[in-house]
Amino acid sequence: MADALRVEGVAKRFGALTALQDVNLHVGRGEVLGLLGDNGAGKSTLIKVICGFHRPDAGRILVDGIEVVLRSVDHARSLGIDTVYQDLALVNELSVYHNMFLNREHRIGPLLNNRLMRRLAEEHLREMGVDIPDVTVEAAKLSGGQRQAIAVARSVYSAARILLLDEPLAAMGAKEATIILDLVADLKARGDVAIVIIAHNYAQALQVCDRVAILQQGRITFDRPTAETSVAELTDLMVADYRGRRRAAPG
Numbered sequence: 001m002a003d004a005l006r007v008e009g010v011a012k013r014f015g016a017l018t019a020l021q022d023v024n025l026h027v028g029r030g031e032v033l034g035l036l037g038d039n040g041a042g043k044s045t046l047i048k049v050i051c052g053f054h055r056p057d058a059g060r061i062l063v064d065g066i067e068v069v070l071r072s073v074d075h076a077r078s079l080g081i082d083t084v085y086q087d088l089a090l091v092n093e094l095s096v097y098h099n100m101f102l103n104r105e106h107r108i109g110p111l112l113n114n115r116l117m118r119r120l121a122e123e124h125l126r127e128m129g130v131d132i133p134d135v136t137v138e139a140a141k142l143s144g145g146q147r148q149a150i151a152v153a154r155s156v157y158s159a160a161r162i163l164l165l166d167e168p169l170a171a172m173g174a175k176e177a178t179i180i181l182d183l184v185a186d187l188k189a190r191g192d193v194a195i196v197i198i199a200h201n202y203a204q205a206l207q208v209c210d211r212v213a214i215l216q217q218g219r220i221t222f223d224r225p226t227a228e229t230s231v232a233e234l235t236d237l238m239v240a241d242y243r244g245r246r247r248a249a250p251g
């Protein structure tokens with residue numbers, strides 16, 4: 001079966017700066033790829049190319065083996081590619097269930113069908129194993145982990161089949177991170193979603209990812225199954241990268 005997502009020879013330049021160069025990646029359904037890399041390595045740029053925000057200057061993207069030219073974020077979303085950003089996940093002032101149906105509200109005539117949305121949100125969150133005791137509370141009242149979990153559940157509910165998680169674990173305590181790691185593990189077990197996670201914490205990434213890839217100065221320099229690497233190896237690689245760049249820096 002073709003990979004859910006394939007990135008082949010992708011390059012992205014911003015003026016004189018080459019943010020991505022000859023990037024090759026693949027993720028299958030039911031697979032979780034961890035994308036690691038130092039600040040400025042190109043992780044967010046790569047995610048933005050895959051989600052249709054940036055047009056690549058070279059290379060191609062294949063979804064289920066078919067080349068796609070992503071015209072916009074909405075176009076990518078219509079093909080099942082969705083991104084969850086750490087800070088922009090939910091609208092604070094809205095309830096959990098209104099967030100679940102943001103821009104896709106159920107209505108009876110001009111009025112919101114709150115009863116239906118509330119019931120569907122409860123059902124779906126329960127199905128996904130996301131524990132939210134009361135879906136009528138404002139999103140602002142929830143913890144970071146719960147908010148992320150709701151955003152991920154919403155993407156899956158709206159038919160995302162390639163899910164890009166931009167630093168979902170950043171700034172989270174161990175308990176909070178566990179909510180997300182468990183959710184990703186559940187999604188993996190479903191087998192129909194391909195997941196790319198940008199992570200800074202290698203130990204957490206290795207817990208849930210099937211493979212890890214490292215971006216260094218816009219290039220993929222490492223792509224290996226989790227079982228064939230370790231936190232120590234990844235740390236060594238990143239430290240070597242950092243030292244190499246410091247030596248190369250002018251002055």
Ligand SMILES: Nc1ncnc2c1ncn2[C@@H]1O[C@H](COP(=O)(O)OP(=O)(O)OP(=O)(O)O)[C@@H](O)[C@H]1O
Nearest residue numbers: 014017018019037038039040041042043044045046
């Ligand atoms: N819109 C843009 N215009 C110009 N340069 C950009 C733009 N977006 C990113 N860059 C540059 O491209 C390079 C890669 O940035 P990117 O944000 O992808 O890195 P990153 O690995 O996600 O870093 P971080 O972990 O700090 O978020 C950086 O040098 C950055 O300054």
